[in-house]
Amino acid sequence: MDKISKALKPVAEEIFLKGYEKASQSFSSLSGDQVSIKNFELHFGEATDLLRKIIKTKNPSILITDIIGEAKGRSYLVFNEKDTQIVPEMLIQKMKSLQNNPDFAEIILKEVDNMVSAAVITEFSNQLKLKIYGDVPKIIFPEQVNKNWLEAEMEHNQNMFAILSCANFAFEGNIKISPFFIWILDKEFYTLLNQKKLNHAN
Numbered sequence: 001m002d003k004i005s006k007a008l009k010p011v012a013e014e015i016f017l018k019g020y021e022k023a024s025q026s027f028s029s030l031s032g033d034q035v036s037i038k039n040f041e042l043h044f045g046e047a048t049d050l051l052r053k054i055i056k057t058k059n060p061s062i063l064i065t066d067i068i069g070e071a072k073g074r075s076y077l078v079f080n081e082k083d084t085q086i087v088p089e090m091l092i093q094k095m096k097s098l099q100n101n102p103d104f105a106e107i108i109l110k111e112v113d114n115m116v117s118a119a120v121i122t123e124f125s126n127q128l129k130l131k132i133y134g135d136v137p138k139i140i141f142p143e144q145v146n147k148n149w150l151e152a153e154m155e156h157n158q159n160m161f162a163i164l165s166c167a168n169f170a171f172e173g174n175i176k177i178s179p180f181f182i183w184i185l186d187k188e189f190y191t192l193l194n195q196k197k198l199n200h201a202n
Contacts, residue, residue, distance in 0.1 A: 008193050013042050015127050016165050019120030023170060026096055026115040027072035032094055035171040040167040041185050047157040050164050054078055055150050059142040067121060069132035071188035074157075075120075075181055077113045081142070083177040086111060090175065116181070119172045120165075128192040157184050 022038050028037040044116065045049075054060055067073035088105035091112075098104040113135065121134045123156035140149070166180035 007040065009044065011193050011196050013040075013162060015123050016040075016042055016120060016163075017137055018127075020116070020121070020165075020167055023119040026119065027112075027169060027171075030094060030111075030115070031091060032173075033169060036170045038168040038170050038176075041165070043164040045162060045164065046162040047162040047182075048154045049140040050162045051076075051154055051157065051187040053164070053180070054089060054145065054147075054149070054182070059084070060145055060146065061109060061141040061142060062138045063109060063117075064140065065117045065137045066135040067185070068135055069130055071128075071132055071192075072129045073118050073183060073185040073189065075134075075183050077117060077137075077179055077181050078131070079109065079177075079179045080194050083179055084109070086175065087177060095174060109139060110137050116179075120181075120183075122190070127183070128189070128196065130188075130192065160184050161190070174175075 004187075017037075017040060020040060024035045024037050054200065057078055061079045063077040063079075063083040064074055065075045065077070066079060067075065077174060083139050084105075088108040091108050092104055095104075095108065095111075101107065117134050117137070121132060122198065124130060125132050161184075163183040163185065165183065166178065168178050169175045170176045
């Protein structure tokens with residue numbers, strides 16, 4: 001794939017920001033707190049380079065969601081060790097039906113992935129007129145995130161470009177979490193982003 005034009009960044013930022021704003025509204029509904037987005041960032045890069053960021057994160061937990069439909073892709077939602085603990089402990093108070101479930105932490109992290117990835121995927125679908133949706137997420141625990149796992153993911157995504165998105169979700173009471181996403185998207189996404197860029201320019 002050709003290198004991604006820097007001119008695509010404003011178009012991609014618009015899509016991701018709208019997705020993150022919708023995700024923060026879902027967070028607010030689930031947590032009962034007002035949630036805001038702060039320090040939003042978006043970066044383009046080689047998939048293999050961006051995937052290395054995962055292994056540099058302390059004891060990461062990763063939610064992987066495949067994008068299926070008219071265009072293909074995969075998202076990696078990465079929580080550091082602290083956020084992996086904070087998110088379930090904070091949300092379990094509102095999800096009382098899970099309080100006696102020994103797997104509540106995994107279930108809650110998957111629910112968070114569903115909220116955030118679905119919001120961005122829906123925005124891609126709406127903005128680019130694509131029929132796409134996210135598959136059921138799978139979780140990769142810290143003990144599974146090793147050199148062999150990373151090499152397999154990098155091999156699978158060789159010669160692909162990716163988008164890294166990150167932001168702070170700030171909750172009332174000075175609580176914030178800072179997960180980051182790596183989005184690996186097929187050529188169809190970038191073709192349509194280019195078309196949208198041209199439409200913006202006209």
